[in-house]
Amino acid sequence: MIIELQASVPASTTAAILEAAKVRRLTANLVRNERDAQVIGIGGSIPIDQMGLPGIARVEPVHKPFMMASRELRDSSTVMVGNVPVGNGDPVIMAGPCVVEDLDGLVEGARAAQHAGASILRGGAFKPRTSPYSFQGLGELGLQHLAAARDATGMPVVTEVMEPGEVDLVASYADMLQVGSRNMANFPLLKRVGDSDKPVLLKRGFSATVEEFLMSAEYILSHGNPNVILCERGIRGFDTMFRFNLDLNAVPGLKELTHLPVIVDPSHGTGHRSLVPRMAMAGIAAGADGLIVEVHPTPETAMCDAAQTITPGTLADIHRGMVAIHSALAPIFAPEAMPVAVAAD
Ligand code: PEP
Ligand code: MN
16 A cells, blocks of 8 residues: 655654554555655555545555555655766666676776766676686675775775675675675565665566566565665577577666666676677667676676676777767657647547
């Protein structure tokens, strides 16, 4: 049940609603929408019509199962990653190596990515690798290198966390916690990052439907963390030519359903560096709020995902394309430019 309150709502109404949820053992989350109105999402129903409370603006007893993620709650959200806004209409680039290898290489790559137009640094310290014999990441040393690269460049950092027990450690270094594709349905992890005060980059499971993806976001939101960014990173297809198939339908599809920012990962979504620039730009054309791209000063030598990793020079081309495509399309798709429904006579 979604209950929107009037600006003038007495505090007693809010308290009565939260208490009614509590006695029924229902979760209740109080957030503000973009008009600064208070909205309460309750995981079930309370007899609001019979409670006679003043200051209720709107009640939605029937809504999407991903209530807190849905546009029935609010229209749009901007998530701050450090000092970088994501979802405010200006697309951003997150870039860096698949895995943090060493401090000097990370800082060199971070500076080059920043020069090419990136504003957030990515890099894995704890890596989910298909083979247990592959490099698993530097662990806490990798987190320390990321923090040093942030100090050197001023760029906030995003890095993956794989286990509930490591959330505090990763959050003590990172500006945003990444939940990877393989952990999208790791519900204990989702609940734990939902308790964190750091924003979360949630990547779509490569076999997950859009609705399952949104329900995973709902776990984080319903645990009290409103700062979630969704990432479309490709789903499994039948064609072995591609590592994954970047599902660009999902981008405008998600935008119709959720207020959360959506970014696109053309690196994992293709698996081939030659395909990354075009698919990055296609992601922006599809309406993404940004990109996450694997970049390395010498991609051939990257210790993880080398085949899909691009140079900083290619990232600069993507940045130029992104700015051009976004400025060409923004006026066409701006809400005020949408055709207004005309009543039939
Ligand atoms: C990554 O971003 O490095 C990564 C492992 O991505 P995914 O979880 O999408 O495979
Ligand atoms: Mn990777």
